[in-house]
Each structure stands twice: as C-alpha cells, then as structure tokens.
Amino acid sequence: xxxxxxxxxxxxxxxxxxxxxxxxxxxxxxxxxxxxxxxxxxxxxxxxxxxxxxxxxxxxxxxxxxxxxxxxxxxxxxxxxxxxxxxxxxxxxxxxxxxxxxxxxxxxxxxxxxxxxxxxxxxxxxxxxxxxxxxxxxxxxxxxx
Amino acid sequence: xxxxxxxxxxxxxxxxxxxxxxxxxxxxxxxxxxxxxxxxxxxxxxxxxxxxxxxxxxxxxxxxxxxxxxxxxxxxxxxxxxxxxxxxxxxxxxxxxxxxxxxxxxxxxxxxxxxxxxxxxxxxxxxxxxxxxxxxxxxxxxxxxxxxxxxxxxxxxxxxxxxxxxxxxxxxxxxxxxxxxxxxxxxxxxxxxxxxxxxxxxxxxxxxxxxxxxxxxxxxxxxxxxxxxxxxxxxxxxxxxxxxxxxxxxxxxxxxxxxxxxxxxxxxxxxxxxxxxxxxxxxxxxxxxxxxxxxxxxxxxxxxxxxxxxxxxxxxxxxxxxxxxxxxxxxxxxxxxxxxxxxxxxxxxxxxxxxxxxxxxxxxxxxxxxxxxxxxxxxxxxxxxxxxxxxxxxxxxxxxxxxxxxxxxxxxxxxxxxxxxxxxxxxxxxxxxxxxxxxxxxxxxxxxxxxxxxxxxxxxxxxxxxxxxxxxxxxxxxxxxxxxxxxxxxxxxxxxxxxxxxxxxxxxxxxxxxxxxxxxxxxxxxxxxxxxxxxxxxxxxxxxxxxxxxxxxxxxxxxxxxxxxxxxxxxxxxxxxxxxxxxxxxxxxxxxxxxxxxxxxxxxxxxxxxxxxxxxxxxxxxxx
Numbered sequence: 126x127x128x129x130x131x132x133x134x135x136x137x138x139x140x141x142x143x144x145x146x147x148x149x150x151x152x153x154x155x156x157x158x159x160x161x162x163x164x165x166x167x168x169x170x171x172x173x174x175x176x177x178x179x180x181x182x183x184x185x186x187x188x189x190x191x192x193x194x195x196x197x198x199x200x201x202x203x204x205x206x207x208x209x210x211x212x213x214x215x216x217x218x219x220x221x222x223x224x225x226x227x228x229x230x231x232x233x234x235x236x237x238x239x240x241x242x243x244x245x246x247x248x249x250x251x252x253x254x255x256x257x258x259x260x261x262x263x264x265x266x267x268x269x270x
Numbered sequence: 271x272x273x274x275x276x277x278x279x280x281x282x283x284x285x286x287x288x289x290x291x292x293x294x295x296x297x298x299x300x301x302x303x304x305x306x307x308x309x310x311x312x313x314x315x316x317x318x319x320x321x322x323x324x325x326x327x328x329x330x331x332x333x334x335x336x337x338x339x340x341x342x343x344x345x346x347x348x349x350x351x352x353x354x355x356x357x358x359x360x361x362x363x364x365x366x367x368x369x370x371x372x373x374x375x376x377x378x379x380x381x382x383x384x385x386x387x388x389x390x391x392x393x394x395x396x397x398x399x400x401x402x403x404x405x406x407x408x409x410x411x412x413x414x415x416x417x418x419x420x421x422x423x424x425x426x427x428x429x430x431x432x433x434x435x436x437x438x439x440x441x442x443x444x445x446x447x448x449x450x451x452x453x454x455x456x457x458x459x460x461x462x463x464x465x466x467x468x469x470x471x472x473x474x475x476x477x478x479x480x481x482x483x484x485x486x487x488x489x490x491x492x493x494x495x496x497x498x499x500x501x502x503x504x505x506x507x508x509x510x511x512x513x514x515x516x517x518x519x520x521x522x523x524x525x526x527x528x529x530x531x532x533x534x535x536x537x538x539x540x541x542x543x544x545x546x547x548x549x550x551x552x553x554x555x556x557x558x559x560x561x562x563x564x565x566x567x568x569x570x571x572x573x574x575x576x577x578x579x580x581x582x583x584x585x586x587x588x589x590x591x592x593x594x595x596x597x598x599x600x601x602x603x604x605x606x607x608x609x610x611x612x613x614x615x616x617x618x619x620x621x622x623x624x625x626x627x628x629x630x631x632x633x634x635x636x637x638x639x640x641x642x643x644x645x646x647x648x649x650x651x652x653x654x655x656x657x658x659x660x661x662x663x664x665x666x667x668x669x670x671x672x673x674x675x676x677x678x679x680x681x682x683x684x685x686x687x688x689x690x691x692x693x694x695x696x697x698x699x700x701x702x703x704x705x706x707x708x709x710x711x712x713x714x715x716x717x718x719x720x721x722x723x724x725x726x727x728x729x730x731x732x733x734x735x736x737x738x739x740x741x742x743x744x745x746x747x748x749x750x751x752x753x754x755x756x757x758x759x760x761x762x763x764x765x766x767x768x769x770x771x772x773x774x775x776x777x778x779x780x781x782x783x784x785x786x787x788x789x790x791x792x793x794x795x796x797x798x799x800x801x802x803x804x805x806x807x808x809x810x811x812x813x814x815x816x817x818x819x820x821x822x823x824x825x826x827x828x829x830x831x832x833x834x835x836x837x838x839x840x841x842x843x844x845x846x847x848x849x850x851x852x853x854x855x856x857x858x859x860x861x862x863x864x865x866x867x868x869x870x871x872x873x874x875x876x877x878x879x880x881x882x883x884x885x886x887x888x889x890x891x892x893x894x
Binding site for chain 2: 191194197198201202203204206207209210212214217218220221222224225228
C-alpha cells in the first residue's frame, strides 16, 4: 500500500469530521508537529500509509481556516511585520482548540503502546510499516500525556 | 427619472421644478402628451373645448403648454364636464404637492430652525444637480442587483448615488464599514511600537504569528461577546487568562469564563478589577482548586481569605500579590488552617501587614513548603530569613527584602538549606559578601537556577572560586546582573575587581556553559573585552537562548558576531548601552535588542539570513 511515490507525494489530504477533504502541500501541513508526526513514514502510522489525516474533532469550516493558515504561514515565513490573518470571529475558539491540538509540542518520550486488538508491545519509533498500523489519532492523547 | 425612462442616459442641468416634479412622479412629457391627446380628442369632437387648459397652466406645463393654451384660449364654457373633471384633477395634484411639501418641511424642521425657510430652497437648487430620489413608498430599481423594490425611509444609498434594496443595502453597509475600518488605521507610530513590543514579548519572532496567538488575540478583542469558553484545555485557559490580564479586561463580566467546577487552578494575573463578590464567586465555583494565583489582588480582604479557607480545602499552591487588605491575624489563620497542605507560597508587594511574626507562623505551620517567594514585603527583615532557614522541605527560594540584611544571615540560610535547593534567588542583597559565595560553593550541589544580583561587595575572586571546581551540575539559569563596583570617581573599579569581572565570568561559562539557557550579566562592567572573546570565540553553547549584556561597555561588534556563531539556539540578545557594537547583520530567528542607533528600531531583527551569511556580510562591511 505504502509505495515510495506516495510517501514522497507533494500533497496530503486532511479530512474533517464532517467528511470535507482538503488537499494541501505536504510542506505546509507539516508546520503542525502533530501532522508531521502522523505523516512521517518512519513512525508507521496509518496516516502515513494512506497519506491522509482524519480529524474526528475538527469540523470542515475550522479545518478550512487551519489549511488557510498553513499557507499564510508559509507565505510569510521570511517576512517582517506580517499582517494578521483574517478569520471569522465566531470560529475563534474552535480554531484555538484545533490549533492547540495540532500544534501541541510532542517532544514527549514515546513509550510502548498497545493496539486495541492484539495488544502487542509496539515501539512507535522503530516499528516497521505493516498492515496492522494503527491511526495516530487513536493514540494521540497517550502520546501527549 | 424621465431620463432613465427614455433610456438615453444623458442628463444636463434641469430646473428645480422639473426635478421636484420628477421626484414626485409627475412627468412634464406625460402631462404634455395627455394634453395633446385631449386637445386632439376635443377637436375631433368638433369643439375647441380646451378651456380646461387655461386652468392647467401650472408649474408642470412648460412653454409648450403655454403656447398650446394661447392658441386655443378663446373657446371655453362649452364643456362643463371637462372643466369640472380637469379642476378636480388639478386640485388633487395640488393637494398631493402640498402634502409632500409639508412632509418635507416638517422633516427638515425637526433638524433645524423652522424659521429659515429660504434655506430649504437653497438646498433645493443645490440638490437639483443630483439624481433625484424616489420618495418612500414608491418603486425603484436597486442600483446593484437591478431588482424592483419599494423605497422606504431606510433605503440605503448605493455607490453611485442610487438606492439599494434591503439585502443589497445591508451587505453594502457592511462592506463600507469594513473599508472604513481598514482606512482608519492606527497612527504609524503606535503601529510601529506595537510591532516592536510584540517582538520584545517574543510573540512575533519572524514570520507570522502562531494560529493560537491570533485566536487568543481575537478572543480578547471580542471579550464582551464571549459567553463561555467551552471545554478549552486548562493550558489554553491559562494563556487566555494571561492575555485578558494584559489587556486589562479581567473583570466581573469576564471572570466567569475562567471558572469551571472541575478546574484545579485559577489564575488571574490582574485581579485589580475584582471585588469581594467576584472573589466569593471564584471560591464558590471552583472549590477543588489546588493552585490559586491572584496578582494585583488589591481588594482581597480578610473576609475573602476566611471564605477561601472555608471553601477550598485542597489548596496547594498560593500566589497572592498586593493583597494589602489582609491583616496579620488572617495570614496567621491561613497558615494554621491550610498550612499543612501548602507547597508553594508566593507573596509580593505587601506593606500593610505580613511581618516577621507571620513568617514565623508560616514556618511553623507549613512543614511541606517546597517553593517560597517573598518580594517587596516591607515589614519583614532578618529574622524572617532566619525563620525560613528552618523550612525542611524547601527546594526553591526567592527572596528580596527592602531592609538591610547582613551577609551572615544569608550565609546561615545557605548553609542550612543549600544542599536541597534547586533554585536560589537573592535579589538586591547589597551586603552579601565573599563568605556567602563561598557557602554557596560549599553547600549547594543541586542548583539549576542561581540569581545573585545588585551587589557591590563580593569580589571577582570570590565569584571565580564559586564556579571553580564546583560540585554543582551546570546551571540552566544564571543572573548576576549589576554586580560591579560603584564609585563615580573611579569608574574602572579597583585593581582587585569587585563584582563579576573577567575571571569570574570565564569561570561561570566554563562551569555552566554546556547547560545554560538564560544568562544575565547586565551592568557587569568590569568584564574585559578579552574575557568576552575567550568565552565566545570558538566555543559552543548549544542551549543558550537568552543573553543580556546591557551596559557591559567593553563589548564590540566582534563579540556579538562570536555570540551568533557560538550559540546556535539563541533567540534574544539584549545589548543596551553597548556603544562599540555597530553595523551588525542579524541572522534570522535572532532578535538583537538595544544596540544604539537612534534612527533604527530599538530591536534589530534577522530576516532569512543564516548565521554564516550574516557573519560574512558583517566582515565585508567592516572591511569596506
């Protein structure tokens, strides 16, 4: 499933909880440490194999703003006195929560975790990609805390 | 109106009368046409019965009408019915015109003096060159979407002066507001200062602000419309609370946003606007809090403290700044009732109460105290420090005391508690001497943060001895600012340097360089250029993020270049008053603050240049 070509593809797909898909540049999306981790093939998550990240806690309207921000950030990477990005005020808090989720720094040492079915010991850093790969989002909270 | 109807779109100046009639849907062309039709009909009837037309000579019928009327004026009185009907029509018209005139007058009269009637007429002639507007109740085509709609007094004017239908009007108004907002930008000076301030705050370190920063700022901007924050993670809640405090909008209305029964901490960095009821609300809603932080708590009273003790039985960490309405007896009660569980106490800006006896009470009743900060507490002195030295569990201690404190008392504290301390912050103890530094060297083996500043007694030799072969692991945080000799007559200081000077600085960096993140040696002006070059040239400080070298006046551009090279993780370099630093090319992601060139921004800020390139450019500039 996970061919070299798909690993290197320039674009990745982000899917919101209400099934909106956003195809964004990999470089832009990897601004988020969470997405970067999900898509890193060496971590062997399902997301990296499918080249698709699903967010069950982020709705389409919010994810749209987040994607917009990815490009906004990329565009202004090396500039000074950047104008603030505009977004609908009513989405402010939802975007904030999404930004926190996607941006949380995850330099936490990764322990050994269990999949739901067989509960074998898995080391996420060294584990090779196989068909039993589990989704990053399902273990996200365990990784963070 | 008539122009539009005929569709030629050309319009010249027209008389006020025409305009007025047009505005009221009375059309000269139409009247003439009617007249011609009637005349023809009358002639067909075989009678020149156009007597009615004499009566019709009114404002509406212009030259043509007059001419026509003159031709056929002789014949009259035959067609009584015609005359009657014409008179009726005329009366009706006149009544309508009068009504409209009256309505207009009364409308204007509301706004201004009803006496100056001529004014109305002036407006009338001025307006006559504009497009006429249909009166309320009439139909008009929307200027933008071309839909037909009923004109109301609230219909909005479009971009070209026409009227807009309700939906278009709404959206147009919105756009207009947005535009005006964009145009009415803040004055340039304030905007520039804001940018600088953001950089100094570390909010905008090159490139765009982070998404959460943008959201938080927007939330504060609209704090009055916020009803609740929902299930926001506690870390974010803390961040929001900070910004609310910074913008000074933490008040009775916004406070409930930050209160949820399941929270374990309540953090209000600016409680100045909170009154007794708000405090009561805090403790009523969040009784299980373990961490309470109230800064500027100027209205925190005895009763508030009593209620807190009654409600919050789980309190572990207490930060109370400027709570000057709390009396000594309530401080004592706090320690006796809640002391057993308290692990952190941070108190600042207390001068009305909280004296040595209170500290004594704290020491007796809080055996588990691990973190203690006492600053700007005007009523405590040496005996408080003696008492603190008996706190067995102490790991972090920060002290700042206004009165004189002898070095012996401090040395005693270090000797007793030093072994377990990981933070030692002694601010502005002018009498701290070499013995104190020696005690730190001998007793402290666990420090990661050491602050000893504002001192002009301890000698450079003592600092050197402190850091030489010190069994303590490398420090992460070192603040030795303002340790220098103060003598106006001898600015270079004595031969045996006082304060942190060249050798002391070398020893400090030798000992702690590998782990140091934060280095503050502002005003240590006896450090020579050679020491800086020794320390920063061809060395490597992988973790160093913040350096403050302000008023170390021996520093020159080379040192700054060496710092850029040796500290790959550097974020901020503060160098106020370093007059030999010139023409620095700042690499990206580093903020150089305070290098004096009046015409430039206070801060110089790298954009898209790597360290190597910056150094190359600097070298090139120096050579030219």
